[in-house]
Every structure is written in C-alpha cells, then in structure tokens.
Amino acid sequence: MPSIQSLTMTYDALNEHVTFSEGDQVTGKVTLVLLKDTTIESLFIKLKGDAEVRWTKRSGDKTYTYQAHKRYFKFKQFLIDEQSSATVLPKGSHVFGFRFFIPSQSMPSSFRGNHGKIVYKLEAKLNRSWRMDNTVEKEIKFVSKNLPNQQVIMAPLVGSTEKDVGIFSSGRITLNATIDKGAYAPGETMVFSAKVNNSSSSEMIPKFSLEQKIVYHAKGHSKCETKRIHKIAENLIQAKTEKQIKCTMRIPNDQEMTIINCDIISVNYTAKVYLDISFAFDPEILLPVIILPFALASASPNHTAEGAVGGLSSSIFPYPRSPQSAHSDRSGYPGPQGYSAAPPAYPAHPPVVAGFSGAYPSAPPPVGGHYSNPVPQATSQYGNPFTASSVALHPPPPSAPPAPSAPSIQPLPSPSPTAPSYNLLPSAPAMNMDFLSQSDEPPPSYSLLFPDSDTSNAK
Template sequence: MPAIQSLTLTCDALNENETFSEGDLLTGKVTLALLKETPVESLTVKAKGDADVRWTRKSGDRTHTYSAHKRYFKLKQFLIPEDSKETVVPKGIHVYKFSLQIPPGSMPSSFKGIHGKIVYNLEVKLSRSWRMDRKVEKDISFVSKSYPNLHSLMSRQVGSTKKEMGLFSKGHVHMDVTVDKSAYAPGETLVIIAKINNSSSSEMIPKFSVTQNVVYRANSSTRHESHVIHKVVDKGIKSQTQKTVRCAIQIPRVQMPTIHNCDIISVEYQLKVYLDISFAFDPKITFPVVIIPPDLAPGRQPGGAEGPYPAGAAGGPSNSDFPPHAVSIDPYPVSPHSGSSRYPGAQRYSAPSPVYQDNSLAYAGPPGVYSAQPAHVNGGYNSPVPQLPSPYGYPFSPSSTSSVLHPPPTAPTFPPPPSAPSTSPPPFTLSPTAPPYNELSFAPMANTDFLGQSDEAPPEYSLLFPSAATDKSVAK
C-alpha cells in the first residue's frame, strides 16, 4: 500500500488578479496526507524565476540550435529539515506553512512565446530514501514594476512628415500627428489626432495600427516576431483637401506589459500612422507605446471605468481591412496591484490554543497565523510574515482522519511550551534579515524635448530604455 495519499501546494493571493512583483512575500501552505507512518529525508519548498529561449535554423544539411538561459532568483525553505537521520512522520494530514520573499530589483514580467518564455514558479519536493522524489509545481504570475522614466512617458508625442509625390502623381502631402502619451495600462485608450494636408493629385487613406514586436536573443543571434494588435482604416482624403482625423484605440485588457529589462527576450509595442497611396511609397510616422501594469497608471481607480470604448474598439466608424474581433465582456474589472508590502516587525500572539479533534500533536497558537520567522530558509531574503485573518481549512474531515498542523518552529531564543511533544522539529538558525525593499524609483527625465513641433522622428526605444549591462547567467 502506498504511504503518500496526496501532496498539494497552495499560494496566498495578494490581489484579485493573483499577481506578484519585486519585493512581494510569497506565503502559502503544503498539505501532506499519509496513509501510514512514513520516514522522510526532507520536505522543501522552492521559488525561482528563469528566462529561456531556444530555436533552430537550417543551413543546407545542417541544423543550428540557438539557446540561452537567465536566472533571476532561487529561494529554498525546509519544511522538514534535512538531517543525518530520517524524520518519521505519523499517519494523517500534515499542514506546513511557508513564506519566501521575492528579492527587490528589476526583473521582467512573466511571458510565454513561440521561441522563449519567462517563468516564475513554486516547487515542493518530498524526498525519501530508496524512493523517487515526489514533486508538485505551481506557476505564479509575475508583473514587473520596473519602468524607468515613467514620468516622461506620460507626456504627449508629436510627429510630422512630408512627401513629394513621384511619377504617377503631382504635388505633395504633409501630415502632423499628436498622441496623448506613451505609456498605457491595459484597458486605456490611445487618443490620436492627425492633421493631413493633401496637396497632391492622388487620393489617400489614413490608417492606424498597433503592433507587438518580440525579439529573442541567443549566441549573438536574434529571432523576431511581430503581431498586429489592432488596425483602423479611416475614410479616404480626396485630392487638394485638408482634413483632421481623430482616432481612439483601446489597449486590450489582457495585453501583456512591455518587457525591456530582460537580456534575452524583449517585448515592445509600436503605433504606426500612415497614408495609403496607390503606386507610391506610403508616408508614415511611428511612435513607441509602453504598456505598464494597471496600478502604475496615474489616477487609476480600483474597479473604475476603463473608458467609453469596448475592448479592441476604435472611436468613430472604422473601415478595417482586418476581420472583426469578437468582443468579450470581462466580468472581473482590472484592479490595481497591491504592491510590495513592508512590515514593521513580527508580532507575537497570546491567544489560547485551539482544540483539535483527535489531534494530540497540534502546536499552540491560533490556526492560520504565521510564526514570527519562517523555518530553515536557505539563501532566502527573509522578512517577518504578515498575519492572515482567515484560518486554513482542512481537505479531510477531522472525524475520519487525524490532522496535524505544522507551523514553522519558533526561534531558539523562545523556549518551546512545556506541553510540546518530543516529536517537535529541532531548533534552527535564523538567516539574516533581508534589506528593506525600497519603493520603485525612476531615472530622471531625459533632457531631450519630445513635445516641440519638429520634423524629427519620435524617440526610439533605445532612448526610453537604455540598454543595461548584460548580467552573467547563473546555472540552473
């Protein structure tokens, strides 16, 4: 008969979207159900963040493989300490609580593409002698809050272009375009105003498109992907006519944010405004678009209206040459991320011990409350753990199966209660406390004035996001 009935992992959510960011605390519980008394070498929970890219390219009869790896952090906590002797765990349901703090610093958001991915996950591993390890994994949604020059991205963008017509037409065309800003949260609307002076003999059609560009990098080589998120076609402008065209394009609520802080994967967005002219090169103006997390958008209210336009819609009548998209209503409005939390210190409770049915091994302390410090954290950025208001439930009824709650053991400076059983976990050494997490600080604004009317092209991504020095990858 197998000894392990089940091994499950749950993680506490910090917000409605169940996302995490730099400096946040990962807390949760591991539930181990045993059908009989079982010797265990160790029980660990691990959190890590990794980026990987891989693709192949054929050249004649040869196939070249390009791959790269980047590790951002790896944290490990022992729930059952690893010792020279095995720990005998009795039959029943055992609940172990954990807490791991994501390090501060700039790390990219979660991403999954055709040739690469950025994944953050939790892993629980149960090790027994002469047995295969039992593992449970759970991905977590990570949203970066590292966006330098955010203040400057809230300023409007201005671009201008002029084209002399060629062989099949006479005259010239001039276009001035203004975009309200550069940074948008999912659900926000781009407001575009284009002033067009068609002093030529040809008719032209204004078009607007937002494109996502993904770049994978490995072994000094790159692989590109491009996807059109939305495209709008306006009515034609006849010869010798001036017209002001207004367009509104809403960023889809599910659109992933810009990734600019990863060495091997980048995700960028671009707005292109151009005039479609038959038998001529189309004059165009491109603007960088930065998609940021909802709670970084200024003036964003939790559960507030996203604008008068449904997802994927454009203002005014649209003659799009793309097939229409089905409009779906999101029943869960976007709410701001709770952000990283800072706690002034651990608290101790003097509440009476709860009564557990058929459970003589229960530790003192109210259920669902974390101890002052996590147990046996190895390499980990420790910090005091928040006190959760609601207790953890049990997957099995206490009347049918015994249940044991295993909070992390207390620090050696606090003697265990006299009633504690001899099977209590051994004392441990606290790891040094992590430095306090500072709120996101942004780089100063660039000196270049992007707001003045000029014939120069709008700023490139290299100006908005200066390339950082490539960090050495850490082996997996």
C-alpha cells in the same frame, strides 16, 4: 496501498490581479495528506525566477541551435529537514507554511513566446527512500516595476511627416499624429488624433495600428518576431482636401507587458499612423508605446486611481523583511530565507516622550510600484482544505535569530542648574519726585551721573 493521497500547494494573493513585483513577499502553504504512517526523508519548497531562449536555424545541411539562460534568483526552504534519521509522519493531513521575499533588484515581467519564456514559480518536492519523488509546481505572475520616468511616458506623444508624391501623381502630403499618452495597461483605450493635409492629386486611406516586436538573443545572434495587435482603417481622403481624424483602439486584456530589462528577451510596442496610397510609398509616423501593469498605469497623474509609479497608496511590504540565511543549498544558490520576528505591540495611545527635536526620523513616503490592497489577514494562519481524520499544523521553519533591539530612549531630565549670574552695571536710582516741576534744581539722576567738578576735585 499507496501512502500519499495528495500533495498540494497554494499561495496568498496580494491584490485582485494576483501579481507580484520586486520586493514583495510570497506566503502560502503546502498540504500533505497521508493514508498511513509514512517515513519522509525531506520536504522542501523552492521559489525561482528564470529566463531562457532557444531556437534553431538551418543552413544547408547543418542545423544550428541557439539557446541562452538567465537565472534571477533561487531560494529554498526545508519544511521537513534532512536528518540522519528519517521523519515519520502519522496518518492524516499535514499543513506546512512557507514565506519568501522576492529580491528588490530589477527583473523582467513574466512572459511566454514562441522561442523563449520568463517564468517565476514555486516548486515543492517530497523525498522518500526508494520511492519516486512527489513534486508539485505552480507559476506566479510577476510584473516588473522597472519603467522609465512616469511623467514622461504618461505625456502625449506627437509626430509629423511630409512627403512629395511623384511618378503617378503630383503634390505634397502633410501628416500630423498624436496619441493621448505613451503608456497603457491591458484593457485601456488608446486615443489617436491625426490631421491630414492632402495637397496631392492622389486619394489615400488613413490607417492606425498597434504592433509588437519581440527579439530573442543568444550567443551573439538574435531572432526577431513582429505581430500586429490591432488595426483600424478610416474613410477615404480625396485629393486636394484636408481632414481631421480621431479614433480609439482598445488594448487586449491579456496583452504581454513591455520588457526592457532582460538581457536575452525584449518586448516592445509601437503605435503606427500611416496613409495608404496606391502606387506610392506610404508616409508613416511611429510612436513608441509601453504596456505596463494596470496598477502602475492607474498611478499616473491622468488616472483617477491613487498612487504613483513604482507605488500605490499603501506599502507593498506589509511585513518587515528579514536577511537571507548565509547558507546555500546543494546547487550552490542562496539558501533559505529567514523569517522576520513579529512586530512589537504598541499601545493604542503611547505617551509623549520628551527628547531632542528630530530624534525620531519621519516615516518614509509610500514605496513605489505596489498594489493598493494589502495582504488579507485571515483569522487563522493555515486552514484545513481536507476533511481527514486528523490535521497537523506545522508552522514555518524557525525564524532567524532576531536582531538585538535598540536601547529604549529615556526622556531627558529637565535642566535643573540655573544660569550663571553676571555682574551688571548699577542702574540709576528710582525717581520718586516730579522733577519736571522743579525749575531751579537739576534732576536727581543728573547730579549722580554728572557731579559738580568743584566738589569732585576738592580734597
């Protein structure tokens, strides 16, 4: 009779698109259902991000293989730690929680192509003595926030070209083209505008397309793939005519993101506007386009959604981060990440404390590139998806020792010493009489300030 009924893994979504970015945290649970008491050597979970490419090229009788690998991170947490004596778990369902923090460094978005891929995934593994390991894997969709300046890529793009038509026809052609912005999210609509001045004797068809270019790099060699995503052909333009054209093109919902921050894989897009002329070279305008996550596209000034590049309306760090453990696993990669201590509880209306102005720094602005909806808060940390005879909830591994709290700031006492006294010049005596009506006598203060010279010199 087998001992293990199932080993499953789930993770919590941070937004409606179920995507993650640099600096986000990944939380979830691993559920182990046992049919009887079972001895377990270890149970651990990994979160890792890797990019790899591989292709072959035949030259004569030889076949050459080009491949490359790039690891961005690898973290490991023991849910049941390896010990000198194995752990015996009773029959029933056991739920183990986990939490990882994705590094804040720049990393490319998830991608799968014909000759390479960029994959971020969770992997849980159960080890038992003299038994095959039980493994469960689950990919997470990662979207990068490392993009050029948002105000630049969201501005309209304009191009123009001129061409003299020769051999089979004569005249000159002028083409001006514009797209409404330089960055789009999957599902958005691209707006083309073109003005054609056909002063030649040839007819032509204006065409619009969106093209993708993927380049794989390995061992100093590269392999390029191009693909046309969409194409639109407009009505024929007669000779010696001028025409203004406007059309729209929708980006597919499952379109891959632009990748510009990977050493071995790059994905770029180009909006192409050209004139199809028979028996002549076609004049064309190429405008670079970026495909980015919807949450970042909605943060543009031209979009009604709230937010900014690299960040939306609320913080993507709903929980405080914790430093990684200094230990490493057997593979030599960074060890398990510690957990953050629970945030202190603050009163609803804290008292006002007197102190220096500016002693407490103001809260930073929202961090860029995150999603607007925070992590959903469930009433219980881990549910029970199975109806087993018993359920054991295992909390996440013990957190790293919390950092010493900062000393509390006491209100400054009011200044009790009085200001030092100074010897001031004697003031003139108060004038109680109406000296303006006394025409024959000087004012009293005058005699005090300027005594009679004869009197002052008398001895």
